[in-house]
Amino acid sequence: MCSNCGCGDSDVRVTAPDGHTHTHTLDLEIAVLAKNDELAAANRAWLHEWSLTMVNVMSSPGAGKTTLLEHTIGSFPQPVGVIEGDQETSYDAQRIRQAGALAVQVNTGTGCHLDAAMTRHALDELAPEAGSLVIVENVGNLVCPALFDLGEAAKVVVISVTEGDDKPLKYPHMFTAADLVLVNKTDLLPYVDFDLGRLTADARRLNPDVEVLAVSARTGENTAAWHTWLDRLSP
Numbered sequence: 001m002c003s004n005c006g007c008g009d010s011d012v013r014v015t016a017p018d019g020h021t022h023t024h025t026l027d028l029e030i031a032v033l034a035k036n037d038e039l040a041a042a043n044r045a046w047l048h049e050w051s052l053t054m055v056n057v058m059s060s061p062g063a064g065k066t067t068l069l070e071h072t073i074g075s076f077p078q079p080v081g082v083i084e085g086d087q088e089t090s091y092d093a094q095r096i097r098q099a100g101a102l103a104v105q106v107n108t109g110t111g112c113h114l115d116a117a118m119t120r121h122a123l124d125e126l127a128p129e130a131g132s133l134v135i136v137e138n139v140g141n142l143v144c145p146a147l148f149d150l151g152e153a154a155k156v157v158v159i160s161v162t163e164g165d166d167k168p169l170k171y172p173h174m175f176t177a178a179d180l181v182l183v184n185k186t187d188l189l190p191y192v193d194f195d196l197g198r199l200t201a202d203a204r205r206l207n208p209d210v211e212v213l214a215v216s217a218r219t220g221e222n223t224a225a226w227h228t229w230l231d232r233l234s235p
Helices: 028-049 065-075 091-098 116-126 172-177 186-191 196-206 223-233
Strands: 009-015 021-027 053-059 080-086 102-107 133-137 154-160 180-184 211-214
Touching (some): 028 053, 028 116, 053 223, 065 080, 065 133, 080 091, 080 116, 091 102, 102 116, 116 133, 154 172, 172 196, 180 196, 196 211, 211 223
Parallel strands (some): 053 133, 053 154, 080 133
Antiparallel strands (some): 009 021
């Protein structure tokens, strides 16, 4: 696990009064994740109280998350608010606002994911109206975000056809955690070597219940199915 998460098994060397050095293994991952899960449960209760549906959207950089969200904002019947997670800049939040949605930018610096505490602060700042859809655009990578519950109703992994069809077995934690895999940029399928059947089979080897939808955020192909999927999450 990456050191920037503040979790993972760590060896701590302690020098005793007798001058001997002793090594103690501290299971920091369990402590960090347990605290995060407690905060995520509080987020989930708060979202339920206000009839808010929150979806955690994760991907590697460049998979097309922001373009997908721009399309969703313009087409989804309910109000949409977005929490934008990036290490630096506010470019994506600006794009989301220009598309017509409320957006809050969360910059993590060297951090590789959002956590439940960051999400709650962002929700307080976003102040979405009751009944809204809240989409978290997590920091772009296929490792750390999968480990941290934010209080979301569902986790979505976006994978573009330009990235290759081998990602489920390379990043098993991400695809095991997912409720939906969105395969984006299908308009480029004629030009790349990508086997949708292979990706779907590998994802379901890890997670038999995961849904897979192939879409093009650029052309709008099959995005109606994405909107239907989102609508099913509403309380």
